[in-house]
Amino acid sequence: MLKFLFLNILLMSFISSWEIVQVLMFVFCFVIMMSWNGNFSFFNLGCGLGVDCLSYVLILLSSWILALMICSSQKVMKTGYFSGGFLSVNLFLMSALLMAFSSMNYLLFYISFESSLIPTLILILGWGYQPERIQAGIYMLFYTLLASMPLLVCLLSLYNSNGSLTMGITPGVLSDSFSSILWYMSAVLAFVVKLPMYMFHLWLPKAHVEAPVAGSMILAGVLLKLGGYGIIRILCLFPSLNKKLVWVWVCIGLVGGAIVSLMCLRQVDVKSLIAYSSVAHMGLVLCGLMTSGWWGVNGAVVVMVGHGLCSSGLFCIANMVYERIGSRSMLIGKGLLSFMPSMGLWWFLLSISNMAAPPSLNLLGEIQLISSLVGWSNLSMIAISALSFFSASYTVYMYSLSQHGVYYSPLFSCSSGKVREYMILMLHWLPLNFLILKTGLIFYLFCLSS
Known part of the structure; x- marks a missing residue:
């Protein structure tokens, strides 16, 4: 996966030319399509990164939506309102998504998961439509951060007890004690807020309404899927508890x-x-x-x-x-x-x-x-x-x-x-x-x- 990350970072050197970045983003999608290898469970392994079928589909979706999103934001290029910064933020967001969907370590996934919040917030605050975008950005920031902090504590506790946070190797929590239920709720809450689940969804309409078209497209197209992807990855750690609380x-x-x-x-x-x-x-x-x-x-x-x-x-x-x-x-x-x-x-x-x-x-x-x-x-x-x-x-x-x-x-x-x-x-x-x-x-x- 490092070759895709380096390719994405290389695109940042072309931010002075909007048309070149547009074309190269579609080339980037084509390269990802051609990298598919369905013979193994994981492929493109290296440096704690790897891709399976689920990760591959979501990475391909991310690159496709991001390419279309740059094409849809021609108004930023025509007005010249920090167009280079706009492309840089989007490419940084793509790097964070690549890291999140290809991480094979829960802690690295958590860091990448939170890193995607920063460029999204910059998109809303920098290129949003109305003065209410500040309130919308704060809603999104605090909903996501407050819900994901217990997940960090849960992961550190699991590392302390098991000595590993590698996906597929970390043993599941089989006990039904109160502390296990607390860790389960802490882990799942971070992702259901990002999904978002009803009762924790108030940040989403505000963020969408105030975000530019690029922010809305990436929020709906990819960032909500981070919540679903995280749930799939984290539920295998709590098989018996999830069965009782489903x-x-x-x-x-x-x-x-x-x-x-x-x-x-x-x-x-x-x-x-x-x-x-x-x-x-x-x-x-x-x-x-x-x-x-x-x-x-x-x-x-x-x-x-x-x-x-x-x-x-x-x-x-x-x-x-x-x-x-x-x-x-x-x-x-x-x-x-x-x-x-x-x-x-x-x-x-x-x-x-x-x-x-x-x-x-x-x-x-x-x-x-x-x-x-x-x-x-x-x-x-x-x-x-x-x-x-x-x-x-x-x-x-x-x-x-x-x-x-x-x-x-x-x-x-x-x-x-x-x-x-x-x-x-x-x-x-x-x-x-x-x-x-x-x-x-x-x-x-x-x-x-x-």
């Missing part, structure tokens, strides 16, 4: 997801609606991860990848509208079909993917998650039905309110869309809908990783 997480995930879906129906800010929909989707992912079954974990990873592409595309298209009309309110930005007819198709395609309509990758993942949860308990069907119904409801609400109706009177003319914008949306939509044709390969990958 009902807590499933109840919070399903009921919280249904409540957040209802909250989506009263949102007027389009970015806030997309952010709350992320919380609802991640509630279902949390349930699948905590059941620890093969179908549940596999479905959760597939939904994480699908949601990363879909929500990133929705934030991207919402920003395209914002740059034209100067408002995120759907009451002002309604009737878009009248003066942006070509963009209406992409609103429709990304909206139906958000509600897990075929043939999107979200559908494949949600089928597995629902099967896993119904197999765990038949009572979960009630909350799953509500969650699925309201998910479709708020997506239809977002699409119909934004595309139909009488458009705002001061808007007389508008560019329907540029080739660059259509290309970015297509690069979100194509992998989201064509990866389902390779379901056998997806199942094979996660068979290897499990």
Whole structure:
């Protein structure tokens, strides 16, 4: 993995030329694609870093979203507002994500996990839209830091008792004592806040609304997946405790997801609606991860990848509208079909993917998650039905309110869309809908990783 880290650091020497960095980021994605080796459980080993199937998928998703995110932030380049610093922050964030997803030591993973918070905070504070971005940044900083400090104490305690923090070698905690339950809650809490779980989600809508398009895309596309990835890695240390407490997480995930879906129906800010929909989707992912079954974990990873592409595309298209009309309110930005007819198709395609309509990758993942949860308990069907119904409801609400109706009177003319914008949306939509044709390969990958 060091060669990819060095390649990413090498890109920082080209920050004076925006176009070169854009092209080299896609070359970087291609190099990662070509590095796949499915014959071994771990590959690209060295210096405490290594990649398995799960890490590989999330690293590829990170590089792809980051390349698209730089393409979507042309306004920073045109205005010349610290464009070199903007590229440097994004490349530093990519380095932190590479380290986090390829770490084979829990302490190194924790350091990388926290390091990704710094460039995200700089993106929000430096290139955010409103004065409230300071409050949003502080919310995100303190929610994440306060929740992850107990995880550090837990890891140090495990190292003191076991003498190792290497993934796959560190023995699990099998006792059911009060201290073991405390360590379990401390370890899991750091990741469910990052996921985020209902009740700990308040930082996410604020961060999304105040962040620039690059911040929103990387937050929804990749950084939320750090929480799911951390849960997968940490649960193997507490097998018996998780089996006894899984009902807590499933109840919070399903009921919280249904409540957040209802909250989506009263949102007027389009970015806030997309952010709350992320919380609802991640509630279902949390349930699948905590059941620890093969179908549940596999479905959760597939939904994480699908949601990363879909929500990133929705934030991207919402920003395209914002740059034209100067408002995120759907009451002002309604009737878009009248003066942006070509963009209406992409609103429709990304909206139906958000509600897990075929043939999107979200559908494949949600089928597995629902099967896993119904197999765990038949009572979960009630909350799953509500969650699925309201998910479709708020997506239809977002699409119909934004595309139909009488458009705002001061808007007389508008560019329907540029080739660059259509290309970015297509690069979100194509992998989201064509990866389902390779379901056998997806199942094979996660068979290897499990």
